Amino acid sequence: MGTRERKQREVQAREELFLSTARRLIREEGLLTLQMARLARACDYATGTLYQHFASKEDLLVALATQRMREHAEQFCRAASWQAGTRDRMFALSVVDHAFNRQHPGFARLLQYVFTEVVWESASPDRRQALQVELEAPAAAVTGIVSQAIADGELVSGRLTPQELMLGPWGLSAGIQSMQQTRGMLAGLGIEDPTRLLHHHVQAVLNGLGWQPLFDLDDGTALDGLVARIEREVIHAES
Amino acid sequence: MGTRERKQREVQAREELFLSTARRLIREEGLLTLQMARLARACDYATGTLYQHFASKEDLLVALATQRMREHAEQFCRAASWQAGTRDRMFALSVVDHAFNRQHPGFARLLQYVFTEVVWESASPDRRQALQVELEAPAAAVTGIVSQAIADGELVSGRLTPQELMLGPWGLSAGIQSMQQTRGMLAGLGIEDPTRLLHHHVQAVLNGLGWQPLFDLDDGTALDGLVARIEREVIHAES
DNA sequence: GCACTTTTTTGAACCAGATTCAATATCCGA
DNA sequence: TCGGATATTGAATCTGGTTCAAAAAAGTGC
The missing domain is CATH 1.10.10 (Arc Repressor Mutant, subunit A)
Incomplete structure (x- = not known):
């Protein structure tokens, strides 16, 4: 009934x-x-x-992170299937990621806390697993782009697997964004516009990996234009 | 008396x-x-x-981090004054940083925890300040290398300040290393040798920034050789 | 060396807040 | 409607950080 x-x-x-x-x-x-x-x-x-x-407070926090991560993954996958070249799509992932964190200011902080030994280890295995599951779709999306880029000849893999290649742009995004978290750290170094800088450096790694077509890092207008286009076509697109 | x-x-x-x-x-x-x-x-x-x-437990943790950070800064500055070209020295910083974290397995975890909102905000201002002070020397060291590279014409700064330029390699190191912390995360992605990967990607960003002389990313032997040389001449050097 | 003041150390009491669990209420099939 | 199963409650418990009145030690003038 x-x-x-x-x-x-x-x-x-x-x-x-x-x-x-x-x-x-x-x-x-x-x-x-x-x-x-x-x-x-x-x-x-x-x-x-x-x-x-929730078995414990830590469990609740992990659940909270998992919920948001699901939304994040959706945006992320949308960006991955954007109609554009592999290089621009890869870049779009970083832009979307950062935009998401700006839209949900507490998310990055929460995630940082949750992945801390102290919290992570006191959450229940189930909740941990659930969060890890939410990481799979984005990871697959990134790996897919890298693989396609290799297949299309826009990227030469060398001795690295797609997973290994993606660690570059991904790690860079994560690193800069986590520095942005720590109150006053970047400001203390005289850094004004971390967002723009993040985009710049992501393009730099992609260039460094030889991902075609290379991006002219001196062309600030082109960078801004591309970011604006991504925000328009990917982030604010109806779905 | x-x-x-x-x-x-x-x-x-x-x-x-x-x-x-x-x-x-x-x-x-x-x-x-x-x-x-x-x-x-x-x-x-x-x-x-x-x-x-110690005014609180958090204070103690920050003090702990500060103490290790001082040692870390020493190693770091030693690497910065290594007798080598600016590009190799910049790379050496990343190698030294990573080696230090391997030598003190808890340090990265502690730092991750300490920089968490929850801990950071409940430590006393004095202790926070002390930790931030320890960050100044390394930051100055990196900035110095970047500035010299620009002066020597090995790096074109474009629209970026030295501080902004260094955020690339630094953020990348930090990002990949913090992923290494989260138990099982990299292994879950099928990544075997994160250390080598870190070095590879740091070279990739440096290449991407156009830092001369460019490094041939396909030459695994050269990379290993350089890392070995840094470990020999910088890390294990008498002082 | 002694009487007195100041500083330091002590650890049991205090307190906050997460977690539990016996009592109570609600639901459901017969 | 009854009786057992299940869900909810919130006061009691427990853990562990923090405090503070009392005791001890150190310092000072005589």
Whole structure:
């Protein structure tokens, strides 16, 4: 009679409520001050009910990260299937990634925290696994672009596999963005516009890997134009 | 009468004891399980005494990171003044950085944790400042190499300042190394030898930035040879 | 060496906040 | 409607960081 299913849906909805409320609390008062009892109360449930969904606070955080990661993966895959050359698509991934992080300011911070030994190791294996699963689609998307570039002769793989090749642009994006997190670090070095710089350097690695057609790094206008086009065609595209 | 100074030295020594014991405890039982009371007891002092040195647990962690960072900065500066061309010296920084992290396996993890909003914001301003100070020397070293490369005509700065240029290689190193931290992440992608890959990609960015003389990325032997030479002449050099 | 003040050390008490679990309420099939 | 299964509750428990009044040690003037 479907009463089981309804129950399922209710539980699902409640989990959603917990997650979105947690997100709001974090936005309003910071990751630092999130408290399980307060979260439960804010949702009009008892503490114990919250623990029926999440085995621990760390679990909740991983779940939060997983949820956002899913959205992120969607955007990412959209960028990967953009109608453009492999090189531009690869670059688009970095732009989309960065735009996503700007749109969800807490996400990068949360992810940084979640991947910390202290949090990661105290989350339940299931939740960890779920987050890792969300990483697969984006990874496959990137690898696909690299493979196609090799097949099309726009990129020479040398001794490296596609996975290994993608580590360059990916690592660079991740590295610069994580520096952007640490309050005051880049400003302290006199760096003004990290976003533009990130794009510049990603183009530099792609050039360095010999990914055709090479990009003229001195042409600031072309870079801005390309970024604008990606934002228009990929990020703000209807879907 | 110098009794004040002696006292100073004793306090200094005790702080050193706390730090090195903390390091041992973390090594033996993990960051996760470090407890202030246990640490104090392990040093034969009362909890309160420990708090005379460190305002909080977070403070202690930042102090720990700062101490190691100082050693790291030394190695780093040594590499920066290596007798070699600017390009090789820049590359050497990345090699030294990575070697240091391999030699002190917990350091990267600790740093990752410390730079987390949750920890960073609950450490005292003094301790934060102290860690930031330790970043200045390395930053100056890198910037110096970049500036010299520009002066020598081995690198064309375009529209970027030396600080901005160095963000490329630096961000890449940081990004790949932090991925290496997250247990199983790289292995899950089928990546075997992240160290070699890191070196490869750093050379790729340097090539991409047009840093002369360009490095032949297909020549694996040359890469290994250069790394070996750096390890010999910079890392294991007497000082 | 002694009486007194100041500084340092101590560790048990305190407190915050995550987690548990016995009691209670709700649901569901018969 | 009844009886057992399941879900919810929130006060009690537990862990571990932090504090602070008391005790000890060090310093000072005589």
